[in-house]
Amino acid sequence: MSRDLIESGLGWEYRDERVAKMIADPETVALVARDVSLIAGFAIMTFGDDRAHLVLLAVGQSHHRQGIARAMLDWLLESARTAGAASVHVELRAANAAAFALYRSAGFEQTLRVSGYYRGRESAVRMLRLLRAPDAALPVWQPPTFDRR
């Protein structure tokens, strides 16, 4: 999906081995959206100390415009917020209007345009979603409680 939907025309960098490494990394979340046995979409996000980076996100063409990307993004934003991240960052191809609209609809703002970012051939747009003020005190985490009745 990354080769065909995200990296198409740029050369294939996110091959099985690289993706498997990311899945095995405890600082990374890999999310798969399923339609029965079909993989409808996927997303991969890495977590740093106070920021998260959305590395890959795609939905198969037959499943577009059903809210799947937005549902994955909302889940990832909530995970990042729970993990204490102050912001979520993403880069996308500057010509990718669908992804730009998706991220804007989820509250991301464009921060930068980097010309030649992709193999010196295509510009990238960087976007950022703030989750909290960077210096805000974090709530103390409490384990979930269960009703044992």
Ligand SMILES: CC(C)(COP(=O)(O)OP(=O)(O)OC[C@H]1O[C@@H](n2cnc3c(N)ncnc32)[C@H](O)[C@@H]1OP(=O)(O)O)[C@@H](O)C(=O)NCCC(=O)NCCS
């Ligand atoms: C961008 C992409 C992930 C959107 O997935 P999706 O599941 O179809 O998106 P959703 O149905 O969740 O759409 C949520 C919102 O995003 C925006 N959006 C999504 N696709 C759009 C399009 N083609 N044109 C304009 N806006 C679009 C809309 O605001 C939409 O809300 P709406 O349907 O209520 O208008 C999908 O087109 C895709 O996989 N593209 C190829 C890979 C890619 O570009 N990945 C992102 C860069 S890493």
